[in-house]
Amino acid sequence: xxxxxxDVGAKNVKVVLLRDGEVVSRSFETIGLNTQAAIDGAFAAxxxxxxxxxxxxxxxxxxxxxxxxxxFADGELTEVGASAKGVHHLFxxxxxxxxxxxxxxxxxxxxxxxxxxDFAVNEKCAAGAGAFTEAMARALxxxxxxxxxxxxxSRTAVPMNAQCAVFAESEVVSLIHAKTPKEDIARAxxxxxxxxxxxxARRIGIEKDVVVVGGLAxxxxxxxxxxxxxxxxxxxxxxxEYAAALGAALHAATPTGGQ
Amino acid sequence: xxxxxxxxxxxxxxxxxxxxxxxxxxTAGVDVGSVSSQAVIMADGKLYAYxxxxxxxxxxxxxxxAMDWALEGTGLTLEKINYTVGTGYxxxxxxxxxxxxxxxxxxxxxxxxIYGPSVRTVLDMGGQDxxxxxxxxxxxxxTFLMNDKCAAGTGRGMEVFADLLQIxxxxxxxxxxxxxxxxxxxxxxxxxxxxxxxTGLLRSGWPKNKVIAAYCAxxxxxxxxxxxxxxxxxxxxxxxxxxxNVGVTSRLAGxxxxxxxxxxxxxxxxxxxxxxxxxxxxxxxxxxxxK
Numbered sequence: 070x071x072x073x074x075x076d077v078g079a080k081n082v083k084v085v086l087l088r089d090g091e092v093v094s095r096s097f098e099t100i101g102l103n104t105q106a107a108i109d110g111a112f113a114a115x116x117x118x119x120x121x122x123x124x125x126x127x128x129x130x131x132x133x134x135x136x137x138x139x140x141f142a143d144g145e146l147t148e149v150g151a152s153a154k155g156v157h158h159l160f161x162x163x164x165x166x167x168x169x170x171x172x173x174x175x176x177x178x179x180x181x182x183x184x185x186x187d188f189a190v191n192e193k194c195a196a197g198a199g200a201f202t203e204a205m206a207r208a209l210x211x212x213x214x215x216x217x218x219x220x221x222x223s224r225t226a227v228p229m230n231a232q233c234a235v236f237a238e239s240e241v242v243s244l245i246h247a248k249t250p251k252e253d254i255a256r257a258x259x260x261x262x263x264x265x266x267x268x269x270a271r272r273i274g275i276e277k278d279v280v281v282v283g284g285l286a287x288x289x290x291x292x293x294x295x296x297x298x299x300x301x302x303x304x305x306x307x308x309x310e311y312a313a314a315l316g317a318a319l320h321a322a323t324p325t326g327g328q
Numbered sequence: 329x330x331x332x333x334x335x336x337x338x339x340x341x342x343x344x345x346x347x348x349x350x351x352x353x354x355t356a357g358v359d360v361g362s363v364s365s366q367a368v369i370m371a372d373g374k375l376y377a378y379x380x381x382x383x384x385x386x387x388x389x390x391x392x393x394a395m396d397w398a399l400e401g402t403g404l405t406l407e408k409i410n411y412t413v414g415t416g417y418x419x420x421x422x423x424x425x426x427x428x429x430x431x432x433x434x435x436x437x438x439x440x441x442i443y444g445p446s447v448r449t450v451l452d453m454g455g456q457d458x459x460x461x462x463x464x465x466x467x468x469x470x471t472f473l474m475n476d477k478c479a480a481g482t483g484r485g486m487e488v489f490a491d492l493l494q495i496x497x498x499x500x501x502x503x504x505x506x507x508x509x510x511x512x513x514x515x516x517x518x519x520x521x522x523x524x525x526x527t528g529l530l531r532s533g534w535p536k537n538k539v540i541a542a543y544c545a546x547x548x549x550x551x552x553x554x555x556x557x558x559x560x561x562x563x564x565x566x567x568x569x570x571x572x573n574v575g576v577t578s579r580l581a582g583x584x585x586x587x588x589x590x591x592x593x594x595x596x597x598x599x600x601x602x603x604x605x606x607x608x609x610x611x612x613x614x615x616x617x618x619k
Contacts, residue, residue, distance in 0.1 A: 079524075102531050172521060194478065195520035204520060234520045235479035235488060236456060246385065 071121060072128050074317025075112060075142065076151065077135030079172035080199075081284070082107045083314040084115040086126070087322050094118040095311050104138050130321035132313050134173065134192075146320050148313060149177055149188045155316030156280045157183025159306045164276035167295070167303075168312065169266060169285035171199040176270035187273045195234040197265035199285045204234045205258040208241040209251055220255035220290030229257040237261065255290060263294035279303045282312035334487035334497050336569075340379035340397050348376055348402060353611055354409045356398075357603025358425060359434065360391050360418030363455025363483055364569065367394035368600035369402075369409065373608045377402055380596055383455075387418035395424065411611040413603035417456070427610070432461055432472050434602030439565050440467025441601050442593040448561040451551065451580075451588075452598065453570035455483040458551060460558045467602070473558045478518070481550040483569045485519040486576075489543050492523055493536045504541040504575030511538050513546035516553075522546055544575035551576075552583045565589045567598035 071093070076083040077100075086094035096118065098111035116123065131139035132151035139145075146154070148168075156166040157179055166177040174197040177188040191197045195204070206213040227249055231237040237258075244254050262285070267275075279301065285291050286309035296303055306312065348354055351371035359366045361383060368378045379397040383390045391414065399405065406424060414422030415434040422428065431452075439450040440463065450461040457476035463469050479485040490497040514529070515521040526539050547570075566588050570576050572595060581587050593601075 172524070193517040195518050200520050200524070233478045234518075235484055239484075243385065 070127050070322070071125055072318050072321035073112070073115070073126050073130070074151070074314040074319070074321060075108065075129060075131045075136075075139050076311075076314035076317060077104065077108060077131065077133040077138055078170050078284075079134055081171070081310075082111040083311050084111045085311050085314040085318040086115050086119065086121075087318045088119075090322065092315065092318075095308060095314075097310070100135075104135055108139055128321040130317040132317040143321065146317050148173070149175060149185060149190070151313040151316035151320065152282065153177050153179045153185045153316065154183055154319050155312035155314070156282055158315060158319055159312065160278060160280050160304050162278045163280040163304070165270065165279045167266060167270055167279065167281045169197075169199060169262075169281070169283040169291075171203075171284060174198050174266050174269060176266070176273055178273050178276070189269050189272050191265070191269055196232050196237075197262060197269060199283075201234045201237070201262050202258060202285065202288065202291070204238055205241055205254075208238045209245070209254060211251065211255070216255050216258070217288035217290035219252050220259050221293060223250070223252040223256035225250075225253045226260070227253045227257040229261045232261075232265070256294070259288070259290045259294040260298070262291060263298045267295065267298045275299065277301060281305050282309040284310045286310070333490040333494050335382075336497055338379075338381045340377070340400065342377040342402055343375055346371060346374070346376050348404050348408075351376075353608060354404070355604050355607035355611060356395065356409050356412040357434070357600040357605070357607060358391050358395055358412065358414050358422045359416040359431065359599035359603060360387050360394075360414065360421060361416045361431075361455050361599070362418075362457070364596060365390045365394040365416070365418070366597050366600040367391075367398035368597055368604045369398055369404065370604040370608055373605065375601065377404075378594075378597055378600065380594070383418065387421035388423055391418065391422040392424070411607040413607040413610075415599050415603040426607070429603060429606050431599050432459060432474075433469055434599045434606065435459065435567055436461045436463040436469045436602065437467040437605050438598030438600070438602030439463070439567050441605060442567070442591050442595070442598055443563070443565040443589045446563040447565045447589065449555075449558075449564045451555060451564070451566045453481070453483065453551065453566060453568040453576075455569065458482055458554060460555050462558060462561065471558060473554060475554055480517055480519050480522070481547055481554065485522075485547065486543075486570065486573065488519055488523060489526070489540060492526060493540055495536060495540060498572070500540055501544070501573035501575035501577075503537045504544040505578065507537050507541050510545070511542040513549055514542045516546040516550040541575065544573070545579050547576050548579035548583055551580060555584065560584060560586060562586060563589050567595045569596050571595035
């Protein structure tokens with residue numbers, strides 16, 4: 070029996086296929102002009118990886134901000150629910166899940182069974198989301214995937230005064246003009262997002278183990294900043310961007326079948 | 329080099345028929361904002377000459393440049409000015425100022441001059457912040473609220489959209505009203521999110537005017553929520569650069585159901601005018617004390 074989880078985020082679609090509780094396929098597509106096309110594309114790619122046809126998928130659960138766009142889903146799960154489920158499956162010791170996507174950041178408190186106890190979400194402001202790093206990478210003229218590596222080279226903490234991504238962009242430009250090394254600016258950027266996210270997480274209370282997922286968790290510089298800000302170690306799975314899609318697939322695999 | 333759609337024309341003016349040589353008191357106000365700087369020269373408390381320029385990366389120089397330009401062609405020199413007040417975000421960088429006064433106080437005072445003593449609520453929509461100021465009939469501040477943390481609801485946010493849509497910033501207001509049907513606003517909480525929403529709308533075939541209408545509406549909505557926190561008492565007036573954007577002001581008036589006052593004056597001068605008026609009052613008081 071194969072179940073599918075489809076996570077339609079602000080920027081990318083992520084698909085996870087589970088066969089008898091094991092992940093057998095993962096695929097990813099960036100949403101360009103057409104959300105529908107990205108969903109179909111990512112789903113087809115996931116099926117192709119295991120040579121399965123659509124008919125072989127028993128149940129599909131959709132999650133993410135764009136979950137309503139998955140017309141062929143059997144059921145749906147909120148981002149918070151999916152993320153918590155995925156994180157608990159990956160690390161059963163998790164008490165706090167921090168999930169940072171392109172345009173949203175979430176902190177979720179879960180119990181030992183993976184049940185959501187409390188959560189906080191920022192979907193109003195780019196300062197606590199991946200979009201912030203992207204905007205700053207553009208200002209720095211550095212590929213966004215290089216930002217993590219770059220910031221880890223920094224030995225000097227430079228303060229960043231602006232909270233807003235638009236104002237921070239001007240601040241980054243001023244820092245460049247002042248000949249501040251790019252690695253120090255990159256670190257300042259990650260420290261700024263980490264600060265925002267940790268202060269949001271503190272509202273619900275942070276308990277170990279802390280697991281960080283979402284697209285931004287692939288950025289080692291951001292993880293380093295989170296660790297320093299929290300003054301504790303954190304766990305990051307191998308495929309952090311698929312955590313919510315995994316949670317949705319797990320939901321689809323339950324006896325109630327993704328309803 | 330590509331066209332910079334956010335860029336507006338800098339300007340200066342000497343009021344026709346005015347002569348500084350006939351004045352007993354010459355004062356100046358210099359408002360160094362995060363985006364633009366203005367210098368205003370007053371002769372006996374009346375507007376004599378002014379300039380408005382883009383603030384460069386060097387605030388002290390921006391203050392000096394604005395002042396030099398306001399003086400240009402008048403035969404007047406800085407030494408002849410009795411008293412100068414600096415205001416705005418860069419007020420401590422006005423090296424030739426005798427005193428610095430906050431932009432909150434100066435905007436209220438300036439709005440009182442521009443719009444008259446009936447003004448009780450001033451909305452200042454600046455380059456990187458937005459303020460709601462309540463004041464009395466003398467232009468004295470009674471309370472205020474400010475957003476300087478976030479670009480939503482500021483001129484800088486509008487510049488981002490001018491660049492995105494490639495519409496000169498001064499034409500945005502007019503174009504935003506040239507639409508068939510009023511669209512739903514884009515995100516009013518974050519310019520970055522509004523921009524990504526707008527990019528999607530453009531791709532889906534929305535005309536530019538409709539997209540800019542959706543942003544003007546978002547900006548108006550954002551500012552209204554700030555206004556509501558302080559409470560709006562009539563008369564209501566808008567100062568700062570966005571006051572010149574009819575796309576935002578008309579939607580703001582609609583949502584608030586209060587019509588803002590109108591003026592012939594340049595609304596971007598409010599801070600500098602207020603500063604020059606403070607300079608005038610300070611000098612007059614000092615002179616009276618001596619006599």
